[in-house]
Structure formats: C-alpha cells, structure tokens
Amino acid sequence: MAKRVILAVPQREYAAKLAEFLRGEEPNWDIAVYTHGSALRREIQDNRDADLLIGVPELLRESIMPGDKTGKVIALVEEKGDDTQEEWQEVAQFQPLPAILSSIRKAMSMGTAPSIRSGGHVLTVFSASGGTGKTTVALNAIRQAGERGLRTFYFNLEAxxxxxxxxxxxxxxxxxxxxxxxxxxxxxxxxxLEQLCRHQPQLRTDFLDAPEHPGERLAMSTEALAELLGHLRRSGRYDLIVVDPDSGAGDWHRELMLLSDSIVWLTLDDAQSLLKNEKLLRYWHRHNENWLDKCIFVWNKAYGDGLVNRWPLPGGKPTARLPYIPQWKTVDQPGKYMSAPVFSGAIERLLQEIGFGSAVEAPKSESASRRTREEGNGGQRSYVRGTG
Known part of the structure; x- marks a missing residue:
C-alpha cells in the first residue's frame, strides 16, 4: 500500500536529490515535493491527506495552521535542538542520505510526534442486536490503528x-x-485517568478494567458520558478512541451516536438481526438523522458469495464485509483475535473507508471520504510539484 509523503524543502537541488533517493529506497512511498510554502499551504487546505510531512521549519511554520489535518511531521534542521516546536521530531538535514533515511524511519516508529489535529477521533462500534462481534471488530481496529502509530484508547461500555x-x-x-x-x-x-488506565502491549492500547457489576455502567448518565468522552477527546493523550457499547435503543445509546465522529454499525446476514437494526434506525431517524452520515454499515461474520436475506439498511448493500472466523469462538487471549490475515485485511479496508490511511493521520473530512468512495483508488504518484 502506497504511503503518501510530502517533502517541503526550498532548495530545489537538495529536494530533488533527497526525493530521488527516498523513491529508490522506499518504492511504496508516493512522494510529492514542495519548494514554496504557498503551494504547500494550498495542498493542506485542499485536505489531501498525507501520512508523513518532512520539511524545513520555516516552510512548516508558514504552511501549517492550528487544526490542520496531516500525518506525522518531521523537521529537517541544521542542528538538532535548534527548533523549539515540541510537536515536531527533528532530523539533521545535512548528513549522508542513508543516515537521513535511517533517522526518518526511527522518527516514524516513535509515538511522540502526534498528528496535527485538535482532539481525538471517537469511533463507536455498534449494533442493535447482540452476538454481532462488536468487541472482536473493535479490538482488531485498535490493533491496526496502533500499528499505524496512532495512540489509542479502548473504551468498553457494555453493562x-x-x-x-x-x-x-x-x-x-x-x-x-x-x-x-x-x-x-x-x-x-x-x-x-492516569492512575486507573492500564496498557495492553499486544493491542498497543490503553483501557479501563471491566466493571464487576453491570450497575456501574448502567448508572452512567448521558451527561456523564458526554463529559467523559469530551475529556478523553480533548486530553491530547489519544488520536483514536474506540467505544464498544452494548446493543440497546435508549437515550444513552442515541447520545453516543451523536457524540461519535464515526460509527461502524454491524449486522449479521440473519433475518432477526437485520430486522432489529432496521427498526432501531427507523425509530432513531424520527429524533435526529444527522448522525447517519457518520455510519458505515457492515456485514460481519460473512460467509458465502452474497447475502441470503434482503439488505434493508441504508445504501442498498453493506459498505463493508468482514469474514466469519469460526476458531474465535473459544478465544480467551487477545493475541489470537489478531491471527487471521483475511480478517485483518478486511479491517484494514474498513479503516481506510473511515478515513485512516497507512500511518498516523487524522480521519478525512466527510466530504473527502465521500469523494474517495466516488472516485475509487487512484494509482501511485511520484513527482515534484510546481512551486508557485
């Protein structure tokens, strides 16, 4: 999968040599070169998502504004420690090209260079019926997001x-x-939060321990839910917060839909499951329909070549399909949930549909995600941009 990389350096000859070397060593990098801040600024304003932005500090400051969405940012500096921008990792600009690439790879693997965006993205995995595999999908999404360098929080809210x-x-x-x-x-x-959160290294995520009794979750009001999610979003700790609630039709669940940035709505190719989901959508539609634009409707535990039952949910057919893995019925270790390549590939495509690329980045805007679905996947590009 191509990784989109932006190189922002005003010296044309240096930029061309570095870009040529990176293309030769990293053939899966789709590299665009900018030598003027104005052209780079237009690129960022057009929401053309990048996985990695490498540039000199003066072009970065000129082009990146607060709230802009981009991937990891690496500053090319004359001497490390000269730049005071804490959100940028530094790589010495004037050193042998192999050493620059080695430093870039090291910076990419570190988690201290967050994407430039305000607040974490809240992704809710939901279904109107039980047994659809919400937790399995949520954990796989968490794992793959962690592998992309995203700082994640798994928030299980099942009673x-x-x-x-x-x-x-x-x-x-x-x-x-x-x-x-x-x-x-x-x-x-x-x-x-610092005291109570634990970290799961296999999934690369923070989480809260499961309540012993259902009353603890049932006592949470919609106001408390909104305040707690808002704090997690604004804390700066996490790029992605994956919420795994139980199925339900109450005000608490509907509030969660409104608070979410993206919703993965699961159902099975089962007449009862489909009918329950259809009824809940119809019921909530009378209250507020704005959150429907956030939904991706997914057929989970899919088998065979096509649906047996009529698809009554929006879109006329599932947006995504996740395969059935029968071995998972007896799984009691988190690592085993990640051991099916076919499922991992389907989750990867689902994350792309939501707007997460192959490295740390903010999700696409709604309009950008819609354009991606309409245009399909483009070919790999590797070129030097115009500079005016």
Missing part, C-alpha cells in the same frame, strides 16, 4: 463486560472511580 478474559483482572471499579472523580473533583479527573 455485562467480559473483557477481563482478555485483559485479566485489574481494578473492577475503575469506571465508577473515574466518574466519581469527574463529578466530585473535576480537577482530579486527569490524575484519576
């Missing part, structure tokens, strides 16, 4: 939560303690 089978037992009242800190001592929410 009956069995993720302790995967993550082990930790602090079963983590959620209630976090909600208490938020409501009683709002200034203590960040320290409480």
């Amino acid at each position: 009956l939560n069995a993720t302790s089978l995967l993550f082990g037992r930790g602090e079963p009242d983590s959620l209630s303690r976090l909600l208490y800190a938020m409501q009683a001592h709002s200034d203590q929410l960040e320290p409480a």
Whole structure:
C-alpha cells in the first residue's frame, strides 16, 4: 500500500536529490515535493491527506495552521535542538542520505510526534442486536490503528463486560472511580485517568478494567458520558478512541451516536438481526438523522458469495464485509483475535473507508471520504510539484 509523503524543502537541488533517493529506497512511498510554502499551504487546505510531512521549519511554520489535518511531521534542521516546536521530531538535514533515511524511519516508529489535529477521533462500534462481534471488530481496529502509530484508547461500555478474559483482572471499579472523580473533583479527573488506565502491549492500547457489576455502567448518565468522552477527546493523550457499547435503543445509546465522529454499525446476514437494526434506525431517524452520515454499515461474520436475506439498511448493500472466523469462538487471549490475515485485511479496508490511511493521520473530512468512495483508488504518484 502506497504511503503518501510530502517533502517541503526550498532548495530545489537538495529536494530533488533527497526525493530521488527516498523513491529508490522506499518504492511504496508516493512522494510529492514542495519548494514554496504557498503551494504547500494550498495542498493542506485542499485536505489531501498525507501520512508523513518532512520539511524545513520555516516552510512548516508558514504552511501549517492550528487544526490542520496531516500525518506525522518531521523537521529537517541544521542542528538538532535548534527548533523549539515540541510537536515536531527533528532530523539533521545535512548528513549522508542513508543516515537521513535511517533517522526518518526511527522518527516514524516513535509515538511522540502526534498528528496535527485538535482532539481525538471517537469511533463507536455498534449494533442493535447482540452476538454481532462488536468487541472482536473493535479490538482488531485498535490493533491496526496502533500499528499505524496512532495512540489509542479502548473504551468498553457494555453493562455485562467480559473483557477481563482478555485483559485479566485489574481494578473492577475503575469506571465508577473515574466518574466519581469527574463529578466530585473535576480537577482530579486527569490524575484519576492516569492512575486507573492500564496498557495492553499486544493491542498497543490503553483501557479501563471491566466493571464487576453491570450497575456501574448502567448508572452512567448521558451527561456523564458526554463529559467523559469530551475529556478523553480533548486530553491530547489519544488520536483514536474506540467505544464498544452494548446493543440497546435508549437515550444513552442515541447520545453516543451523536457524540461519535464515526460509527461502524454491524449486522449479521440473519433475518432477526437485520430486522432489529432496521427498526432501531427507523425509530432513531424520527429524533435526529444527522448522525447517519457518520455510519458505515457492515456485514460481519460473512460467509458465502452474497447475502441470503434482503439488505434493508441504508445504501442498498453493506459498505463493508468482514469474514466469519469460526476458531474465535473459544478465544480467551487477545493475541489470537489478531491471527487471521483475511480478517485483518478486511479491517484494514474498513479503516481506510473511515478515513485512516497507512500511518498516523487524522480521519478525512466527510466530504473527502465521500469523494474517495466516488472516485475509487487512484494509482501511485511520484513527482515534484510546481512551486508557485
């Protein structure tokens, strides 16, 4: 899969030599070169998503504005430590080309260069019926996002939560303690989050331990949900927050749809599952239809060449198809959920549909995602841009 790379260097000869070397060493990099800040600024304003932006500090400052969406940013500096922009990782500009590439690769593998965007992206994996594989899809999405360098948070909000089978037992009242800190001592929410979050290295994600009793999640109000998600989004800790709720039709679930940036809505090729999802969509449609534009409707546990039942959901057919993996019925270790290449490939395509590319980047805007679906996949490009 091509990785889109932007090289922003005002010295034409240097830019051409570096671009030629990178293309030879990294044939899957789709490299665009800019030598003027005005041209680079137009590129960023047009929402042409990039996985990696490499440039000298003066062009980066001239072209990138607060809130712009781009991938990792690496500054080419004369001497490391000269630049004061904390969000940029630095690579010495004047060194042998192989050393520059080695430094770029090292910077790409580090998690301290966040994408330039305000707030984490909230992705909810939802279904109106149980047994559709929400947790499996959520965990696979988390894993692949982590492999792309995204900082992730897995937020399981099921009333009956069995993720302790995967993550082990930790602090079963983590959620209630976090909600208490938020409501009683709002200034203590960040320290409480720091204390209560755990990290799962295989999935490369932070998470909260599963509540021991369903009452802890059932006690969460829509106001508390909005406040907690808002804090996670604004904290700067995470690029992607994946929410895994139980199925339901209440105000709490509908509020979650409104709070989400993207929704992966799962169903099975099962008459009852399809009917339940159709009824819930029809019911919620009367209240608010704006969030439907955020939805991607997915056929999970797919088998055979096509649907057996009529597809009653928006679009006339599923936007994506995730295969059935029968071996997962007895899985009790998180690593085994990631062991099916065919499922991983389908999740990768699903993340692309949402707007996440092959490296750290912000999701595409709604209009950009729609253009991608309409235009299809383009070929790899490798060229030097005009400079005016």
